[in-house]
Amino acid sequence: MDSSTPCLSSLRRHTISIILAYLQEETPSSSSSRINQSSSSSEEPTSSSPAPIQPHNRDALSLLITTKRFAYAILPLFRVPKQVCKHYPYKLEDGSYIAIVEKYRFAVLPIQDPTTLLDRLNTKRLRQRIIWSKTEAYTRGNQNSINKVCYQYGRSTDELAFEEWEMMQIHHHHDVTPENAVKWRIWPAHLELLRFLDYQDVPTHDNNKMKHSNLSKLPFCLLPNKSKGNVNNTSGHIHALGNGVVLLASYPRSGNTLLRTLLERTTSVVTGSDTRPDRTLSKSLAMQYDLVGEGLVGNSCCTITSERSKQSSLYLQNLLQTAYDPSLTIVKTHFPERKGWKPVKSDRVVLLIRNPYDAIDSYWNLSCTNTHTRSLDEAVYKKYASKFDSLARHEIQIWCDFHNYWLDLCKKEGVSLLVVRYEDLVLDPEIELQRVVAFLKADGGDDDESLVGDFWKWRIRHAIGKSDKTESDDNVKGCSTSNLGSYQPRSSSGGMLSIGKTLRKSRYSESTLTYMHDFAKSVEENRHKTNAKFSLPKKKQQMRETLLQKFGYDIYSQNFPENFQQPPPVPSYQRKQSQSQGSVTINKTAEIRSKDDEFGRKMTHWRRGETDNDINPFPTVARR
Helix, strand or coil: CCCCHHHHHCCCHHHHHHHHHHHHCCCHHHHHHHHHHHHHCCCCCCCCCCCCCCHHHHHHHHHHCCCHHHHHHCHHHHECCHHHCCEEEEECCCCCEEEEECCECCCCCCCCCHHHHHHHHHHHHHHHHHHHHHHHHHHHCCCHHHHCCCCCCCCCHHHHHHHHHHHHHHHHHCCCCHHHCCCCCCCCHHHCCCECCCCCCEECCCCCCEECCCHHHCCCCCCCCCECCECCCCCCCCCCCCCCCEEEEECCCCCHHHHHHHHHHHHCECCEECCCCCCHHHHHHHHCCCCCCCCCCCCHHHCCCCHHHHCCHHHHHHHHHCCCCCCCCEEEECCCCCCCCCCEEECEEEEEECCHHHHHHHHHHHHHHCCCCCEECHHHHHHCHHHHHHHHHHHHHHHHHHHHHHHHHHHHHCCEEEEEEHHHHHHCHHHHHHHHHHHHHCCCCCCCHHHCCHHHHHHHHHHCCCCCCCCCCCCCCCCCHHHCCCCCCCCCCCHHHHCCHHHHCCCCCHHHHHHHHHHHHHHHHHHHHHCHHHCCCHHHHCCCCCHHHHCCCCHHHHCCCHHHHCCCCCCCCCCCCCCCCCCEEECCCCCCCCCCCCCCCHHHHHHHHHCCCCCCCCCEECCC
């Protein structure tokens, strides 16, 4: 076993699951022996006769329990819930029977490993570079572009991604010009390679030393050295982001995917998500729209300091799990609107807010089509007008509760909070990305834009297609965010036309809009009545602002969406200097939705019931 352990440790989880599923299969010899045994028996088989089986998946289990890494990081993936466990009788040599409980069921995992998905994505982008270079050569008449190297040969995609990021910093820091950088070129943002924070190396027998099998053969390599306790240490970069995980929280359909994509193009680092990776929408983002970090939350849940806690099996399981889950800086979450599949601990939160009218309408389209990009036909709105109206009146409650939860929690726990409006991101992505990058760079959570140096300003402009160092940025159609996300939005209109578009289409009745504003007002009044520290003198009670007014979304008093011709200021929620840095842990407490919420996950059952289990889906229209 000693000679095979290094080889097995280098395999990805999906590959290991294929091996385990194969080992669980019944062998021809065992099946033939059972046939002979049943044919020699004088009794005829009945439906109540025990089915002959192999006892307890011996081969597959013996493979996993030989090392702690497999036992704690791989075996739990195949555990069968108690309520569906099967009991099998097994006949011993003395004729007696024993009951075997199916605690584990080995099957091929339905999803690929994120490292495999990243390798595929980077390989696809390398191929796209070749095609793009040839297209540029013929369209611009620059035949020299064909002869230029699209990537360094003899490297893996992991090595290429890290080396290119290092060279970008070196070239920018030393102001290397195209004339003296013959073998180096700046690629458009959508063709740049992505990477995880720490290089996924192969463990050896010596747990204290990690080495790469093929690095000694390379003449030039800038792969990072792992530093204990600091996964972000990459050769002492002056352009590194802050430590720890930053939560990117938002109500569904508020532009989370757009901001994640822009941040990945800016930092060249994969972003994560606390959503289960085997869900349809998660697999769609990972497989079709290049967000390969779906389901990854990094190792933030393994931060345990007490020695007694470090001896627990849960801590050991989480620690060994990080051998397969790469480190991340940004993790998307919709908690507490819905729970993620793993707990995440963080001391900084970016709260992305979108006006409820567009967000709720987009949530309705998502629930009815089970896609991120398809839009419902007008006939569906007319047929299910009462359903949509009920959903809108219910979701404004969830929208208010969601944002109040984060505003109150961060203030209570002393967690740094940065509020980003989707509308500002659409109108001026450069300024908003500078705010976010400054927030990420500061461990204390300060969003001082002075922290954004020339390098990051260039990276932001490069991500939105305004860089002056790229050989050609014509492939990026201006700086409209409708062309910068991982997928094309439902509406091709950008700028002001994409803000409040549901109001222009008259999706909501006047009574529904009045209800939304009245409910937001009642929420604010109830919060002040139930919490004494928020109570105000009677003279100042009329100065209270609802959530709609705080963020500039009030139709009647602020004339939304026309008021975003000159966007109103964003409220600041910075942690007080005298307050110690706190932290929050998500996905441990209850959701704000009730279990019987018909507009939550039960929308899936309603959709399937109306579409014959998605055989006859709702009619959709082409992107407008």
